[in-house]
Amino acid sequence: MAKAYERIADELRDAIRAGQLGPGDRLPAETDLAARHRRSVPTVREALRLLQDEGLIEKQHGRGTFVRKPRTRVLRTNLRHQWEKNRAREPEQERLRTGATEHATGLQVNDLVFHASYGEAKADKSLAEAFGVAEGTTLVERVYRTRYAVETAPFALVSSYLIRDMVAENPDLLDETKEPWPGGTQSQLLTLGIELDRIEERVTAHPPTPEEAEELELPPGTSVIVLRKISYDTDNRAVEISDVTLPGDRTEMLFTTHLERW
Amino acid sequence: MAKAYERIADELRDAIRAGQLGPGDRLPAETDLAARHRRSVPTVREALRLLQDEGLIEKQHGRGTFVRKPRTRVLRTNLRHQWEKNRAREPEQERLRTGATEHATGLQVNDLVFHASYGEAKADKSLAEAFGVAEGTTLVERVYRTRYAVETAPFALVSSYLIRDMVAENPDLLDETKEPWPGGTQSQLLTLGIELDRIEERVTAHPPTPEEAEELELPPGTSVIVLRKISYDTDNRAVEISDVTLPGDRTEMLFTTHLERW
DNA sequence: GAGTGGTCTAGACCACTGT
DNA sequence: CAGTGGTCTAGACCACTCC
Numbered sequence A, B: 001m002a003k004a005y006e007r008i009a010d011e012l013r014d015a016i017r018a019g020q021l022g023p024g025d026r027l028p029a030e031t032d033l034a035a036r037h038r039r040s041v042p043t044v045r046e047a048l049r050l051l052q053d054e055g056l057i058e059k060q061h062g063r064g065t066f067v068r069k070p071r072t073r074v075l076r077t078n079l080r081h082q083w084e085k086n087r088a089r090e091p092e093q094e095r096l097r098t099g100a101t102e103h104a105t106g107l108q109v110n111d112l113v114f115h116a117s118y119g120e121a122k123a124d125k126s127l128a129e130a131f132g133v134a135e136g137t138t139l140v141e142r143v144y145r146t147r148y149a150v151e152t153a154p155f156a157l158v159s160s161y162l163i164r165d166m167v168a169e170n171p172d173l174l175d176e177t178k179e180p181w182p183g184g185t186q187s188q189l190l191t192l193g194i195e196l197d198r199i200e201e202r203v204t205a206h207p208p209t210p211e212e213a214e215e216l217e218l219p220p221g222t223s224v225i226v227l228r229k230i231s232y233d234t235d236n237r238a239v240e241i242s243d244v245t246l247p248g249d250r251t252e253m254l255f256t257t258h259l260e261r262w
Numbered sequence C: 001g002a003g004t005g006g007t008c009t010a011g012a013c014c015a016c017t018g019t
Numbered sequence D: 001c002a003g004t005g006g007t008c009t010a011g012a013c014c015a016c017t018c019c
Helices: A004-017 A030-037 A041-053 A079-088 A092-097 A100-105 A125-131 A184-190 A210-215 B004-018 B030-037 B041-053 B079-088 B092-097 B100-105 B125-131 B184-190 B210-215
Strands: A057-060 A064-067 A074-077 A112-122 A138-147 A154-163 A196-206 A224-233 A238-247 A251-258 B057-060 B064-067 B074-077 B112-122 B138-147 B154-163 B196-206 B224-233 B238-247 B251-258
Touching: A004 A030, A004 A041, A030 A041, A041 A057, A074 A079, A079 A184, A079 A196, A125 A154, A125 A238, A184 A224, A184 A238, A196 B224, A224 A251, A224 B196, A251 B251, B004 B030, B004 B041, B030 B041, B041 B057, B074 B079, B079 B184, B079 B196, B125 B154, B125 B238, B184 B224, B184 B238, B224 B251
Parallel strands: A074 A251, B074 B251
Antiparallel strands: A057 A064, A112 A138, A138 A154, A154 A238, A196 A224, A196 B251, A224 A238, A251 B196, B057 B064, B112 B138, B138 B154, B154 B238, B196 B224, B224 B238
């Protein structure tokens, strides 16, 4: 015989999947569900927790339990990399007109980039390995959030790293007041004579840590996508690394691979 | 004042992050934790559930609660697509020698592909849109699981679709007994004169449904990566679509984007 | 059999939302 | 204020693992 809380959860899940309970609808109160199934309230709460962990429902203290609405998805595509590379050689005036984020996500200029912090950091083991330098090497670090204007929750947390000694020739790159860099990183790297050859992106997913949940305003029942982007120049050196944390329930990534013709 | 279960969870999480409790270590019994914090057992269980949802711990009925070990990760890279394309034109004997999965994941031939089902299906709305055909169009459907030999849990659930009318010219493609297709899909498409131009992969992440959790043997506190791969031929037609479900805690995806030289 | 986590009860009281 | 979910108690009994 199935457990009581599973039976309650199954009944509600079926109702949601069948559309008897649509997005935004309120579920019966916990006391009602308990009475209907002749179970205690904690048992009902156990059932609701299952559905919450699956991302199907959302609880609102004092108001009730609701079927979750799908959130607006943001598309992130690797076509942006070639676009940014082309853009890097355009006149500065043209570059200032449009930001890279809008193009990458398909959204308009309502997007905002908040510059949160800028400074130096020492390479930890993972960064040192990726850059191919010694642990403890000094890096330039930028940390920022990307936010969709009509919502409060950011849709990306980004930490971006450069090797300080490599970029020291251009003082603008070390000058905090020059933020945000007009034309993006590729344009700035060009001032150092650096041309990018390829970009590697590693993607994993996991449930959010409490810190990630708070920063991305993630409700229980969502996942986090972690992306590490490594840019290599034409000498095959790793010149820039970005760690990006994305909310899984509102991010869609599109990678296009072009194949050589026969 | 912080809630009791949060304080207990914080204490344990700190101990794990600091390394006082390492991977595989057993946590104190729930009754012990309750006594130490002068709280009831359900309160302690609430704290443990938090950590479980974060993927930090794993409960084993009758044995105890343990700090989770990171699972062996499987790397999936888009370099495989070019590799498979090159392979498609090699002699059949050579193609039979190695499977595509081994190369794609970096694992050896211990991998197994279980063919679970093979048949026809009608295009639902999402597939019809992606293929650019009418809803209800007949498709050839293959459903299979990829498993790592030394573990019981599969690391991928795959549903692969072709348009039946497009592949009908080659009876081998409709013949179940010819499975697994020697040389992979690209090799078979070549027999129809179809050459692939590019591959699009869309990636999202979400918490597992009960069905996914069961099939992939996912413990609570893991995410699922969903990947839809669309292959386009040189006439820009979508010729093959695969929906791949991957366990988030053991999958790493690597996408390399090559940029045009200046 | 001893020890562990899993399920469940029947309540109490608190905190938040809306009227 | 009434109604909702959030936290917590003090126990009971079951199911599983290991010795």
